[in-house]
Amino acid sequence: MRANVRTPGAAVLGTLRAQLERTQGRRLDAPVLPVHPVLAPLLPGGGLRAGAAYALERSAALVMALMAGPSQVGAWCAAVGMPELGAEATEQAGVDLERLVLIPDPGPRWLTVAATVAEVMPVVAVRPPGRVTDAEAARLAARLRDRGSTLLVQGRWPQVEATLMLSDPAWSGLEHGHGHLTGREVTVTSGSRRWPVPRTMRIALPACGGEIAPAGQRTPSRAMPAYEERWVS
Template sequence: MSSRAATAASPSPELIRQLRARTDAAVDRAPQRVFAVPSGLSGLLPDAGLRSGSAYTLDTAGALLFALLAEPSRAGAWCGLVGLPEVGAEAAAQAGVVLDRLALVPRPGDRWLAVVAALAEVMGVIAVRPGGAVRPADAARLAARLWDREATLLVVGEWPRAEASLRVEAPHWSGVGAGHGYLTGREVSLTVTSRRVPRPRSVRLLLPGPDGRLDTVVPPATAVGRLKAVG
C-alpha cells in the first residue's frame, strides 16, 4: 500500500481537527429559529432566546415556564404542555400566554415521548415533564426532529445534553403585612448554566410581578436615580 493511500485511510489528528472545525462552522452558519424571551432573561441565554432544535431544563413548572412560553405564543407560535396536569390556564393567561395557541396534554401516560415528537411537527415550543428516565438515544432522535421542525423543548426535570438549565432560588414573597393582606409578587434569583457558557449567570427577578408577568428587580440606587429624573 502506498504512503498516500495509508494517509487517506488513517487521517492525521490535525486533518481531523480541521474537518471538525469546518463542520462546526457550517453548523453555526445554518439558519436557526430563536424564540424570544422576556428581556430580563435574554442576557442569561447564549442565543438571547430559545434556540430551535435545543432542549432547556427547568427545576420547576409555574411562573418561569409561563414566562418562557409567553413571548413565543404572542409572536404567533403554537405551544404545548405535556405531562403537566397542575398547570392552570388562568395562570398561564395572566402571565401573557395566548391560550388560543396553547395545547394541553395533561396525562399522556407512557406515550409522553411519542406525544412530544408528534407535537414537534406542528408546534414551536413544547414543555414536558418526562414520565420516566430518558435514554440518550431517544433524546438524540427527538433533537433531530426538533431541529428539522425548528421547535424547542422545555423540560421540567432532567434531560441528556440540554442546551442550558434554569434554576429558581431564594424566593421572597411581598404584599402580606403582619398577618394580613394579599401576595402581590415574588422576587427570586434565576441562575442559568449553559453547555456553551458553563459559568453560571444569575439575575434577580420578579417572578411573577404584581401584574402576573416577569420583570427585573430594579436596584435601589437605580430606582432613586429614576425618581430624581422624573422630579
C-alpha cells in the same frame, strides 16, 4: 525574531465551525424565538433556539414566562404533563391562549405524545414522569432539529442548550401574617456550554400582575391566581 503567525483562512474557519456545530447538535446562528427582555440575557442568543432543548426548574411560572414571548409573535406552544397550568395564570403570565395547547395527562406514552406534538408546535414544554434513556432523548433531539422545534423540559435532560435553576424565593403581599400573595422574587441561574461561567439574575417571577419583571419593579398590586410550584429534588 517575530514568529510568523498565520490567520486561519475562511475554509479553515468554516471547517472548525461545522465541527463545533456537529458536536453541539445545532447551528450557532440558528434562529431564535423571542423571550421577555428580562430573560433574554440568560439564554444563549437571547432567545429560544430552534431545534434545541432546555432543562428547567420545575416551576410553572418559569415555563409560562418562556412560552409568553413565542406565543405573542404567533408561535404555537404546547404543555405536556403539566396539569397545574391554569388558563387564568397562563394568560396573566403573557401567554396568548389562542396559541396554547394543554395536554395535562399524556399517559405512559408521554414521550411519543411530546414527539408528535413537536412535529407541528414550535415550542413544547414537558415534564417527564420518569427517567429518559439517552437513546430516547437522542431520537427526540433528532425530531426537534428536523422540525426546528424547541423543547422545554422540567427536570434533567442530556445535551441541553441551557439549564435554568431558581433559588432564594421571596414572596411579597403578606403583612402581619395575613393578606394576599402578590408577587415573588427569585434568583435565576443559567448554565450553558456557550459561556464559561453561569449567569445569574434577580427577577420577579411572577410580579404583582402575574407577569415577569425585573426585581424591585413596582406594578399595580393584584392578587395572583393560585397555581402549584414544584421543585427538582
